Structure formats: structure tokens, C-alpha cells
Amino acid sequence: MITGKNYIGSKISAEGNVTYTTINPKLNTENEWVFTEATEAEVDAAATLAAEAFEVYKNKTDAERALFLRQIALEIEDLGQQLINAYTTESGLPEGRAMGERGRTIGQLNAFASLLEQGDWVQATLDLADPKRTPAPKPDLRKMQIAIGPVAVFGASNFPFAFSTAGGDTASALAAGCPVIVKSHPMHAATGELVALAIIKAAQKTGMPEGVFSNLNSKGITVGEQLVKHAAIKGVGFTGSIKAGKALCKIAANREEPISVYAEMGSINPVVLLPEALKARGESWAQKYAASINMGAGQFCTNPGLILGIASTELDNFGKHLASYIDEQIASCMLHPNIHSAYETGKQNMLDASETEVLAVKLATNGANDGKPTLVKVSGEAFLENKDLHTEVFGPFSMLVACDSQTQLVEVLNQLEGQLTGSLIGDSSEVAKYSKVIDALRSRVGRILFNGVPTGVEVCPAMHHGGPFPASSDSKFTSVGNDAIYRWVRPVSYQDWPQEILPAALQDDNPLGILRKVNGFYTKA
């Protein structure tokens, strides 16, 4: 069933001569499947077909698109153990994680289906005519969101399901009414192909146009660049490194018609420890953070890579406890030998830096690609002076920074690049004293947590998964939760438009029964 070929709509295609395989990182061996990189002609064919599909797909009703999304979820479930096996084989992640992530992916698809069924998401806004207004009559204006056109989605290495082929980017774009072309992630191309087949099957069963979804193989950067440059592509979803994300943003900005790349890139997710909380429950937080740092071999974008406090005996004790809990963690297999070796290099740079003191560095492991959790410590002064210490080390690595004062702590926060999350560990009694710290932390992040760990991203309307640059390329948009759909739409106003050709969402009698803003007030009437 895994062909290793590209899918241009439902058509299998492998015209190129560049091939590659995926790796089983647990065994450190090549997997059996061989994938053929898409050619420029195949990229063009997929994009052109997507543009044709858009002309049909954009006129499908919300209810029809909801059925499509629910069918994708069913088809993914139907792939059963075969899909779980491909996932674990290609990612080195355990079966439990595969099942959990599949559940989340199915949940996301169904959540977007529910959003479409509810219908409010189009943000229908009506200002009715007033022909008697003076000096000029008031026209009738009605506004709603419409789809932008074909979208390119880049699969992510660290979430083969939830942020890849049928992940949040694809689900939200298809929900919005945009055809999707996935640039399959080369580290889990077989998993990707199986999921792509599920989407294509669902499209056929629910009467969606040919080309509403395509899946292109690519090991290098060429296919991605060609996609982002293609005139038919109107938006891009990306989860990955800062370097790759920035490169795609530049390409998109330099097009004849610039488009938006919604890139979720790197984050070291600062955690601020306040003194009273450390005094009262320092060890318990050390235990929770050791687990959070090592969770999924530290390969979550919300992994806590930076822990900040004010130098004190309690902070020293916290460091010791965190180190000993980290020593107790079981190292687990990273996603790919390349990711493992990048981790080793990044970690070694931090260990070698003259400013760092090593608190914990796990040595003994079972597998060649295990990510060994590591903790270092630096002073606030050193952290301020050497920006290299701000670099994300993708994996189970964290850095404890001991600042000499609240002022220095604020200074460190103000100097940080944008982040997905920021966490505050504190007692209610002390938060008022640290309002400047909280303010500085909030200004750098997209999500701020109180007495929790940042790993574990709840999928719900109030989630914001994004943050100031470079955590994401546009801090206004989220890649998780219902609001992710707004990356793929734009508003259009209809002025004095006849009822019979107005979209249902904007008609006088509100046939969809959705919440609308009418003359400035929300109503379902």
C-alpha cells in the first residue's frame, strides 16, 4: 500500500530520479520503502490542479466540508495498526504516543467539522441600509470570511500526525475552503503517504474535487521552495526550525504577489521561579520540570529550555533537586539520527561554554539515538552578555539562570526573543511584588502559565499557540485550536448585494441560524 510516490490529487506520480528512504531511529537502520522526490513539473501539476479544485471547493457549503473532515478522521482510524506501525517505525516514538497523537489528530479534524457546523466562524457582520440618512443614504454592507486559495503545508518532524499530513494546518485549511498540498516530511514519508491516502479516499467518498489534496515527497529544500514560489499557492503553513522558517518567509515576501507564511519556529519557553514558591514547594516543582524537560525526548516546541530565578539558597537547592530528578529520567529515542546528532552538538556547545556549570548530564542509555537529558546553570550576567546561550537546543536540554536581582531578571526577559510560552511558578502572596516580571514575561510570549509546565498543548478555542517572532512568523495567528482557520481566509464586504446571490451566512433571514453582528450588536435573529 505504501508506494513511495507522489499524489497529485488521486493520481500516483513519480517522474523524478531522486529517491530516499526513511530511518528506524531505534534500530538505526533504513526502512524498506523508497520515496521518489517530486519534480518541478509535479509541483506545478499539483499547484495547478489545486487552483482548479479551488474553483469548485470554495463553493462547497460548510456542512459539506464538515463531512469531508469527519470522513478523513474515519479513514485515518480505519488504517488501524498499519498506520501506528509506520509511525513508530519512522519516528522511534512509542506506540502509546502514536495512539495519543492519532486521537488528537482525529479530535482536531472533528473540532474543525464542529466549527463549520456551528457556522459562526465566518464572522458575519451586517450593517443594514438607511436610505433616508442625510446627507447621503447609508448603503447596505455585509461582511464575512472567504477562503484565500490553495495552501502549502510543510509536515513537521516532531508530530508525524498532529502537525503533519492531516494535522492542524491541513485540517484548518481544508475547513476554511482551501485545497492543500502537503510537502511530506522526509523523516516519516511512509506515515505521511498512508495519511495522504486517507485524505484522498475521504475526498472521493464525500464528492470533493480532484486535487483538493496532494502529497509531494521531498528530502531537500527544492520542492518546498518551488511550492512557496508558485503563483497558485496563496498561503503556507510551516512547523520547523527558525532557519527554514525564515528562509520560506523571505521567499514568500519576495514573490510578485507576496503571500503569508504562518511558520511556527523555535522556542525555549522561559520559566520564572519566584522565591516563596521555591521555598514552599521547590522540590516538587523540580520533579515536575524534570519530567517536562525529558518528555518525548524534549522534542516538543513547548519544551522548557530556560529556567529563571533570583540567586538564593532555595534556587541552589532547586537546581540540585532538578539535577537529581533529571538523573532519574529514562532517556528515550530521538526522532532521527540527524536530530540526535544535532542535539549532541547543540548540547556540547552549551557544556563547553565557559559560562556554564553542568548540573546534570545523563550518560548511560540503551539506544544509539537516545536523547540524554542535560541541565546547565549560568549567571544572569553571563546570559545577558552571551546571546549564544539563548539558542534553542532541540531535545531534553534546559538551562537554569540565576539572576542577581529582580531588575536583572526583568532585563533578561526583555532581552529574550519571542517565545511560544512563558511559565510563572509563584505563590499568590508574592505575585503582586513581581508585576514587572510578569509584564515582561507576557510581552515575550503567546501563552502564559501559572504554576504549571508548558508541555502539553490543550486543543481548544482559548489556546493560542504562536508568539512574537521568532516563535512564530506572525504573532497574530495560532496553529492550534479553532482560530487556526483564520490563517486561510480573508474578509469580503458585499455592498447592496441582492438577497438571492448573497451567501447564506449574510442573507436577511439568517438561514444558517448563526451568531452575527448586526448594526453593531450580536444576534442570532
Place this chain on the structure above:
Amino acid sequence: MITGKNYIGSKISAEGNVTYTTINPKLNTENEWVFTEATEAEVDAAATLAAEAFEVYKNKTDAERALFLRQIALEIEDLGQQLINAYTTESGLPEGRAMGERGRTIGQLNAFASLLEQGDWVQATLDLADPKRTPAPKPDLRKMQIAIGPVAVFGASNFPFAFSTAGGDTASALAAGCPVIVKSHPMHAATGELVALAIIKAAQKTGMPEGVFSNLNSKGITVGEQLVKHAAIKGVGFTGSIKAGKALCKIAANREEPISVYAEMGSINPVVLLPEALKARGESWAQKYAASINMGAGQFCTNPGLILGIASTELDNFGKHLASYIDEQIASCMLHPNIHSAYETGKQNMLDASETEVLAVKLATNGANDGKPTLVKVSGEAFLENKDLHTEVFGPFSMLVACDSQTQLVEVLNQLEGQLTGSLIGDSSEVAKYSKVIDALRSRVGRILFNGVPTGVEVCPAMHHGGPFPASSDSKFTSVGNDAIYRWVRPVSYQDWPQEILPAALQDDNPLGILRKVNGFYTKA
């Protein structure tokens, strides 16, 4: 009262040695005031002060910012005839237009104040905790919009009030909680200074922080570039030419921390004439469009510069009628000798093009800088072949395109660059036959009108003033209407955050009484 100097907060500053004057385009003479271009040090001082002001201003309540906006409106009104005189002297526009535009500007300020007082705009979204959920407890998540930081606003030549110093960009940014630095438009620098003074006075009277607003003079491009490059600036509002807008977008994208430039650039605002409507009311539409083309000397961004139809006797008759009504129009003074000469050049290029037939070109006028309304005609084929014919001629110019078929009309629409507006003149009986035309028109525009003229932009929530590139740099955002505020904010999620330090908009008991999405449903509870 007009000093010609820069305002860094409330402080007058003129450290540079480059000076310039404005022109009275009606008299074709220099005005008395001399303006001093801001230096790089002054740009830096204004931006640094704005960043400091932001730390205070972002914590002002919605009610406090609303008072500030209402006070600006009062102070502008208080400037009385002095302000109207400066406007007419520097723009050549008539007093009636000045009064009307001042009314609109005051209306915009008060509309944003009302939006703040209503409070719903923060899009508060709450997903309450479920500690008993399995396998993992559900955290408490609450999301709302917060201000991004200092914003640079570029005044526009064609709306000295409504899109300049205290125009929509400034009003929406101040409403959002962002300090504003205006790069004053060099063609109406005195008008700009008077309005700047009104804003500064209002800031002082309502207790806003020093530096919440600054006004910088600049005749060239340097000050604007320095502003967009400045690390303290987090967003840019611009209305102007495609060339300048594109240049600013490039600069912003190449910053270490890229930021968004919300640029409203050019548009030729296609109008599609359907046969039955032409047959029944062709002459009446010709009369209305002649007035729309010539309104404000054609210097509106929604000026109808392109009129499309299918070749027929009726279209020929429409062309004749339009030409004769254009001949009846009274030419009026353009904003500036430079704008007038750019119009003459652009118009001449169109008249000289081998493909165009001249239908109307007014010759006799009263003033040196009058914009003489002009109409040319080309075939659909010629328009498809020569993209130079798509260029906007800023002024009272329009082009009638006779397509040979509906298919060619669709082709022309599909080849058009993005537009602010698209208008359809049609009979209800014929619209069903032209669904492809309507679809193509909608895909190229931000606002679509039925049986109307695009000039005259209603300021209301359902207005979308923006469109696919290059009509605007980001088609998701509007520069007119309440939703313009969303250019200057980003969402932040609070996870498990204590009630006492949550923003009022997110607290359990909804002290602001605003509409919120709670667990997926809208409620004021």
C-alpha cells in the same frame, strides 16, 4: 501656532538642517510655513520614548483610552476655522470637503471610543478547567487580544484628515493600546502639525503618558525608513503608492525581528457592466460614473479606473454617454503640482498607447493643477496582451474595456491584480447567467458592490477596506471600520492564571459585562 518643528511627545524639536515648505496648489505658490525634517537622532528619541510610554499606556483601561480618543475629537473640533484653512491651503480641496472629512475623522475617533466602551472587541475566549477529565485534567485557558507596541503611521496625501495624523490608522492603534509615531505627509505638514497638537493636548488632559504620540516631519524617504527599521516599532500603517508600500514591506520583512506593514496601496477598482442593465439604464449609469470618476479630482483609492463590458451596441452607446457626461464635468484642483504632473504623465502614456481609443479628454480648465477627466477605450484582447494598460493612473481617469465574450471578460478579471473594490452593474434577471464573472470579480477584490459606485467608503463594522495584493499588503486586514484595530493587537492565552491578576475581561464574574466565548458558546454571563 504652526512651528514647523517635530514633536517628540510634547517636546518641540528641530535639530536638523533640511527644511521644506508646502504648496498651495490652487495658487501654485509656496506656503509661508517652513518645516524641519527630523534627524535620525530625533527618530530614535521618538521611538524610544514611545517604547517607554507603551509600558504605561498598555495598562490603561479601555474606558481611559476611550476618553483619550473622545478628547482628541474635541480638540480637533476646537481648532475650528484655522484647521480648515490650513487643509484647504495645503490640499487645494474645497472647504466643504474639508468639513466633511473632519466630520468623518471625528466620527472615526468616536467610533473607536464606542468600541472600547462596548469592550467585546478583545475577543475574550474562555475554556474552563476540568480537573476530573481523563486521561489528563483539562487546564483553564483564557485568551484575549493585547496591544503589540509602538506603531508608525504614514500620513496619506489624499486624505489630510481621515487617513493622516489622527486618521483611521492612528485612531485604531491608539484604541488598541499602541503609542503612535506619525510620519507627517510633506504635502500637508501644517495641517498635520495642528492635528498633532490636538492629539498631544488630549493626551495631557486625559493623563496619557508622555510619548504616547509623536509627530515627525519628513519630505524624503529617510525618516520613514528609519522608523520602519527601528527595533522599538512593532507595526506600520501606510496609505500610498504601490512603490513606496512595497519598499516599506521589504524593509520590515528584512528586520532582525520582522514586523507587519499594513499598506493600503493602489487600485483601479474594476466595474463590470452586464448587458441587460446597459440596455435598460445605460445612460443613467454613464451619468453616475462620470461623476464618480471625477469626484475629488479622481484622487480616491476607490476611484473607478476600469470599466468592463461585452462588446455590443449598448456598450458603444454607454461609452458615448460616459464620454459626453465626462465632458460636462468640472475639472478641479489636484492635491499638489507633483500629483498633477504625475497624472498628466500617466494619462499621456495611456493616450499614446497604440491600443487605446480616446473617448473623452477635457482640455479647458481654470487652474494650473486641475485634473482633467479623461476616458479611453481598449479591446479585451489588447488589455490582456499589454499589462501596462493595467497601471493605475491616479486622478480622474478611466478605461473602458470591450471584451469579445463572457469568457474573455472572466479572463481579464482573472488576470487583474488585487483590488480594493469591484462593482457589478446588472439586472437581477441576468446575474445567474454571469456567476463565473461574479466569482472572478469577487476573487480579486475586498469589497464587491451591486449597482453602485465604489467611491464613498462607509465607515462601519461591515466595511472591508483592503483587498488582495497589491490593493493592500495583507488582505486579511482593513484600514477602515472597527476591525482596523486588529492590525495592532495579538492574542495571548492565560493558562491556570489566578483571578486576582487576570485582566478584567477574562475574570470569572465578567466585571466588564462583555460578550465572551465560554466553552465554545457566546455569552455575557
